[in-house]
Amino acid sequence: MTVAVRFAPSPTGLLHVGNVRLALVNWLFARKAGGNFLLRLDDTDEERSKPEYAEGIERDLTWLGLAWDRFARESDRYGRYDEVSEALKASGRLYPCYETPEELNLKRASLVSQGRPPIYDRAALRLTDADRARLEGEGRRAHWRFKLEHTPVEWTDLVRGPVHFEGTALSDPVLIREDGRPLYTLTSVVDDGDLAITHVIRGEDHVANTAVQIQIFEAIGAPVPEFAHLPLLTDAAGAGLSKRLGSLSVASLREEEGIEPMALASLLAKLGTSDPIEPRLTLDELVAEFDIAKIARGTPKFDPEELARLNARILHLLPFERVAGELAALGLDGADAAFWEAVRPNLGRIADARDWWAVTHAPVTPVVDDAGFLDEAAALLPDEPWDLATWGAWTGAVKAKTGRKGKDLFLPLRRALTGRDHGPELKNLLPLIGRARALKRLAGETA
Ligand code: GLU
Secondary structure (H helix, E strand, O other): OOOEEEEOOOOOOOOEHHHHHHHHHHHHHHHHHOOEEEEEEOOOOOOOOOHHHHHHHHHHHHHHOOOOOEEEEHHHOHHHHHHHHHHHHHOOOEEEEOOOHHHHHHHHHHHHHOOOOOOOOOHHHHOOHHHHHHHHHOOOOOEEEEOOOOOEEEEEEOOOEEEEEEHHHOOOOEEEOOOOOEOHHHHHHHHHHHOOOOEEEEEHHHHHHHHHHHHHHHHHOOOOOEEEEEOOOEOOOOOEOOOOOHHHEHHHHHHOOOOOHHHHHHHHHHOOEOOOOOOOOOHHHHHHHOOHHHEOOOOOEOOHHHHHHHHHHHHHHOOHHHHHHHHHHOOOOOOOHHHHHHHHHHOOOHHHHHHHHHHHHOOOOOOOOOHHHHHHHHHOOOOOOOOOOHHHHHHHHHHHHHOOOHHHHHHHHHHHHHOOOOOOOHHHHHHHHOHHHHHHHHOOOOO
């Protein structure tokens, strides 16, 4: 049996960190098992599904490196859902109901006020042919409910362990709307069956759906997959993440926060597991470390500060080849490995490299505290070619000549050469600044 999993977002909004964590966990599970990963767009809600959200989902997954082996779109499969629905109607498992939303609300409110669970009373099962004809004559259209078996439903969840539901505690779900459109509860099962999904890994908001869907798998004669329900991420305050929560969308982390894909993947692969969160530079490392049994049942909190710190640690480790494209996209065309290695320890996000590019390659207004000292230092600047030893040799000579040491020696040089008090090690920057610029800056000129 080939392991097959799916990530099944509805293209009704931007993916947020919680959604993409489920994509990542599915992908890691597939890769670890040598199986395949399906991207399925659950787009049967035609009012809310938008092509730009579908494109956004593909862009986000591609950016993270989560390539899909198979792709499906539910709106391509209406014919198949009709076929299955007709079979379920013929076997009596789908039955027509005519209550209006208002009538259903009243029924629910009355049950709740009696302290009873709001379970559909199956009144529609008692309608006669004549009743149905009358209702249709009044212009009502049927919606269709799935008739659950009133037997226990059980499965061993890969995250939650044994799960048990009483069939009598579940409400017969509506699978077909009155306009004839099939609903997710059905379409998902038909797809999982047809596409031979072996493991359904999703959020714990779907646990009750699973109880219902197991009965639908059985009713349509499809094998029941294994299930894993992950606790949902919350924000730092413990509140749930919503799809419309812009700041935690993958797009804004990428485009506004400058987060590296491996920073997000390193965090999301480990959040809520027994493993420590460490920077990882490749998805392969995360695959090697992945085990769904490490996912704990507690609610993991997503902390943007933690992501920002991890992003900095990842940047400090990334080799030039991995960032050359991003540096070019920032407009730093001549950036090379020497530049990258000089500045990367000082970056929180890659766009910060622009500041240091400006220091090494664009005019800087020096900060001059003591022009006399800078003149003495300039006179001692060695001839080029310069390398990583030049700074040490030069400042050694300045120290011997002037008697200055420590901060008194280094800070005025840094302020003159870079116009700032802090920054990358001057040993690395000096060769990038070059002798001509350095001489001018030491003379107080903008250069
Ligand atoms: N489209 C559903 C959702 O986004 C998929 C749930 C599932 O994985 O079955 O919640």
